[in-house]
Amino acid sequence: MTLSVEKTPKARHPLPEPEESDALYEARKQIYPQSVSGTFRNIKWGLLVGGMLLYYFLPFVRWDRGPDQPGQAVLIDLANGRFYFFGIAIWPQEVYYITGLLILAAFTLFLMNALAGRVWCGYLCPQTVWTDLYLLIERWTQGERRERMKKAGLPWTPRTLAEAGAKHALWLLVAWWTGGAWVLYFADAPTLVKQLATFDAPAQAYIWIGIFTATTYVLAGFAREQVCLYMCPWPRIQAALTDEWALNVTYRVDRGEPRGSFKKARLLREAGQPAGDCVDCNQCVVVCPTGVDIRNGLDMGCIQCGLCIDACDSVMTRIGRPKGLIGYDTDLNVDRRAQGLAALKPRVFRARTIAYMVLILGVAAAMGYSLATRHTLGVDVMHDRNPIYVALSDGSLRNGYTIRALNKTGSARDFKLTLDGLPRGQLEVLGRKSSGALDVRVEADQTLELRVMVTTPPDATPPQSTPIKFVLTDPKTGEQASRADFFKGP
Known part of the structure; x- marks a missing residue:
């Protein structure tokens, strides 16, 4: 890397006076970032x-989920309403997992900002x-x-x-x-x-x-x-989420000023006069992908990528001065050095970062527990609204329901559908009647919609509204899912 001689202003340009220019915005200046190593x-x-x-x-990347199942490890299957991530399959009814991931991403971004400013912007x-x-x-x-x-x-x-x-x-x-x-x-x-x-x-x-x-x-x-x-809105948002302990790319004013050429600084030191380490080579500016001069202080355009640190350290090595003229530092230490006080070590664990860590771990633990204990079957129930019940000629009562049985596995399964809450209630599906359990077969990774009637005999007329529960059971595994509803009477 060769030293560049281009100069940039040491202070920002003032806004033009209205009488000098009618332009509302500053014209874009083409930026030609220089390569750097470090x-x-x-x-x-x-x-x-x-x-x-x-x-x-x-x-x-492939992932075996069994026959007739997608073999792609990560797949967003919009046609069938599925999201596959290796061994996890998310159904539309489980969209809360996507919400949880977004919450985790937000808290992680907040934590990164609290630790090292716009480290996301600069690296990821x-x-x-x-x-x-x-x-x-x-x-x-x-x-x-x-x-x-x-x-x-x-x-x-x-x-x-x-x-x-x-x-x-x-x-x-x-x-x-x-x-x-x-x-x-x-x-x-x-x-x-x-x-x-x-x-x-x-x-x-x-x-x-x-x-x-x-x-x-x-x-x-x-x-x-x-x-x-x-x-991008993040540069404006992150300023409200940071604090004086967050690490940011910072120019050491106490070391660098007064700046001047290497020869001038050497002569000043030999004469016993103050001289800064900054030789005004402009390397920190020419390597910056956004054209920021970090020596002017924190800037919204700085993405905290650290390339100016590499450039400055290379120059300091060549002129025999200590590295670290530009480096990650906290606002608190900047103020302390300005007052002639010693710098403090960065504090990773403080109230803000601990709160973010607890929230991240809490959401991750809740999602992990939910995934580990979630059912591979499900049942949804919708009661008929018109009519809400029917009185038959023999005095018995009938309510209608639409029931959806869910099979979230890669193979067909046989379930038992039972009714709790009505001791003498009778289930009927497509002409099949049962006073006990109805056999229901649901194909792999499918939802089966059933039209179910519940009937009570004339001598067992229930109250005006009786709480009931539909229970779907896998006899082989014992896994169950249930949904509460009601049986309407006169």
């Missing part, structure tokens, strides 16, 4: 590669990850920062056209693969890939691939930092 860059590369491999190839956000990949492609095809800036101001030549064409072709390839991978989560991946290749796939698949291709290409290739600065 600890945080390596962490980002590792997360990028791991995240990409997981996203692109997870649909092809899809916008950041795909933008990093697009920047890597841009460097491969068009060169480093200086080369790209130089070519941007020159007329087109066959070489620059070829480089730009290669860049956009690779960008579109990545965007297309991104959209293609997304639709694979909604159908059997190998089958859909074959259909897409032979143009036999459903039209919806091509439409969604086109949508995701276009959005990935535009957001990661052109919008980039504009998404973080203007489109």
Whole structure:
């Protein structure tokens, strides 16, 4: 990495006076991030590669659920209303699990913010990850920062056209693969890939691939930092959730100022005068993907990616000064250093973080317990409303119900349907009468709807409204599910 000589203002530009400009917004300045190597860059590369491999190839992971069941480990089966995640199958009636996952994600994001600010934005956000990949492609095809800036101001030549064409072709390839991978989560991946290749796939698949291709290409290739600065609400929300103990990328003003060239700082130190470690090389600015100068203090545009730390540490090593001029630090320590006090060690466990951890563990434990103890069968009951009951000619009473029996396993099952609450009540399904239990067969991973009549004899007329319960039992396993309702009398 070579030191850049570009200079940026040490303070933010003031807003233009109304008489000088009628523009409501500052014009966008093209940002050409420079490559950098170091600890945080390596962490980002590792997360990028791991995240990409997981996203692109997870649909092809197989999971045996038995005959006539989908063999894809992770599948969102909209046609049948199922969500499969390895050994777990979520039914539409269990949408609360999806709600629980969203709650867990929110609390985890809050905890990450309380510990290290916008660490999600800098390392894990899809916008950041795909933008990093697009920047890597841009460097491969068009060169480093200086080369790209130089070519941007020159007329087109066959070489620059070829480089730009290669860049956009690779960008579109990545965007297309991104959209293609997304639709694979909604159908059997190998089958859909074959259909897409032979143009036999459903039209919806091509439409969604086109949508995701276009959005990935535009957001990661052109919008980039504009998404973080203007489109994403998280920078504005997270400021209300942080505190003085949260770690943020921080410039050590007490060490860096007064800044100046390396030669000037050396002469000042030899003369016994104060001199800062910052040599004003601007490397922290040129490597920033959003163009922030961290030396001006915390900025909403800073995504806390740590690349400026790598750049600054590299410079400090070359000039023989200690690392850490830019690093993760707390607002509390910034204030303490300004007062000449010693810095404090970061506190991971404090009221805010403990509360988030307890909430995360509580929700996760509740979901885990619910999954471990949930039934593989279910029953739903809906009482007829018109008429609510029928008095037969022999004096007996009849109520009608629509009952749905659910089989949440991968094989057909035989159940027993019984009635509690009416000792002499009689069940009838499709002409089959029973004073005990009715045999019900439900196919694998299916719901069976039954039209059930409950009749009481003339000499056992119930009160105006009697609580009853329908019970569905698997005789082989003893597992039961029940649903309460009522039997209406005159």
